[in-house]
Amino acid sequence: MKLVVVSAGLSVPSSTRLLADRLAAATAGRAPGAVDLRVVELRDLAVEIAHNLTNGFPGRALSATIDDVTSADGLIVVTPVFSASYSGLFKSFFDVLDKDALAGKPVLIGATGGTGRHSLVLEHAMRPLFAYLRAVVVPTGVYAASEDWGVEGLAERIERATGELLALMTALSVPSTRGASASAAPSGAVRGGPEAAVPAQPAPGRADGFRVVPFEEQLAALRA
Known part of the structure; x- marks a missing residue:
């Protein structure tokens, strides 16, 4: 199975990338077979994404990333919260995809923020976006506020969400x-x-x- 992780973190180190890595590791660790894991840092593609929005042509790196996302058996997508929603870079990347690229594809949504008050970004912003793209979004999303790292609760949400993603990936990819x-x-x-x-x-x-x-x-x- 091919699993692609899309991280929209901007800083280095990034809590968004940290959450993405934990979700990826939990999914791969529970998979019954080998997992072809690809990690995409949108920060590295920002210029090409902007050019694609203005001229309609993806650069070489962006084109390869789009191919990876389109051919994946499942996606993990994680964004930082900006102004109570996903980041502009995160949205811009999914804007350049073909409208049918994610149809029927299992997607696990995740987000990070400085406070737990932004946790509803998963339900009010991210889930509608991927529902519009006709992806199959797993029931459990994972939000990690600054105070969630190292305390009880986050690990359990990660395990539940990745289990749901793996079940969908297996059901949709195996005859x-x-x-x-x-x-x-x-x-x-x-x-x-x-x-x-x-x-x-x-x-x-x-x-x-x-x-x-x-x-x-x-x-x-x-x-x-």
Whole structure:
């Protein structure tokens, strides 16, 4: 699985990057197999993002980053809070993506700020943005205020959120066992033993035997 982390932190060191790294490590550490992890620092792409907004052409580094984000099985996106919302750099990056680039893609949202009073930025700014882009945003977002580092609560939120992200990534990237076995059966084979009367068929709408998992089933799996 390919996991891409987008950090909009501006300072060095950055609490935004620190939160992004902790979320990435928790996700990769719980994955059943190898994870291809890419980390994007938007600070390094600021000039190319500005040029893309004005002339419509991404530079080489920005183009490679867009390819990584578009091809990812899941995203972790983290921004500092500026004026009670995500940063302008964070928004500008997602403005230059194609409108369909994140459709159906699992996304974990995170933010950092100086006070816990800004925690609703996750629900009032970030979640609507990615809902508009038709991404699948995990139920738990992670906000880290200055006082949250090193105290109880943050680690638990990270574990819960990354578990939800990993469940969605797995559900959306791995073909259904039932669909795969049906496609592998010989022509005319029957599912369910001798008593079954329906020939094996690929999943509806897919000629290759892969099954599209409805969003309702994904949510049911997360609740379980």
